[in-house]
Amino acid sequence: MEDRLTTFNNDVIFSSDAELNKIFPLYMQQLSRRHWTPLQIAKESALYLAGNEEVNILDIGSGIGKFCLVGGYFQPQARFCGVEQRESLVTLANNTKEMLGLDNVSFQHNNFTQLDFHQYDHFYFYNSFYENLSGTDKIDDSIDYSAELYNYYVRYLYKQLDMKPEGTRLVTFHSLEDEVPPCYHVISSGRHETLKFWVKI
């Protein structure tokens, strides 16, 4: 029988959103436009956060892993960690990172409130708590949503970011900015008007 071993050409996969989306199940592709970071946004954000340095970056609410996968590919010297509350998404993200052979990327199933923020240098945040608010698009109905949870998560993240040292970098995408303490300053904006690059001063 013919050997049908499949190999992945990462240069092709990371060449466009269309190519990258193809490696995910159809249902996840359909959620992409509203819930997962576009490739160019992830690439630009990863360059700002990693800055060609050997640093640990956390994606707070990593979904199917697009930001970390793109970051890990374009910034191979940095470590990209994702934390995600939906186990099925973590399984998919971990399977994808294995398939693509990205050893500097990892995903864990957890609520971000359970993490030790000392382990991470810089942070990516794509408005992960927004689906708790009424009238917003939901990924699925597997979790409970509430405005109370939104407020709790926002306050918790605010405190964690506030405790980080000067020089900590943060990228927000589509954020309402409630979670960003005033000691963080926007130093530039990305190609998308809601993409902001912050540093703690």
Ligand SMILES: C[S@@+](CC[C@H](N)C(=O)[O-])C[C@H]1O[C@@H](n2cnc3c(N)ncnc32)[C@H](O)[C@@H]1O
């Ligand atoms: C808008 S998606 C962004 C996914 C990914 N960061 C990206 O850019 O492609 C937000 C994700 O955050 C997750 N999330 C929301 N609240 C969370 C929490 N408290 N702890 C861990 N994950 C959370 C959601 O399940 C969802 O998958």
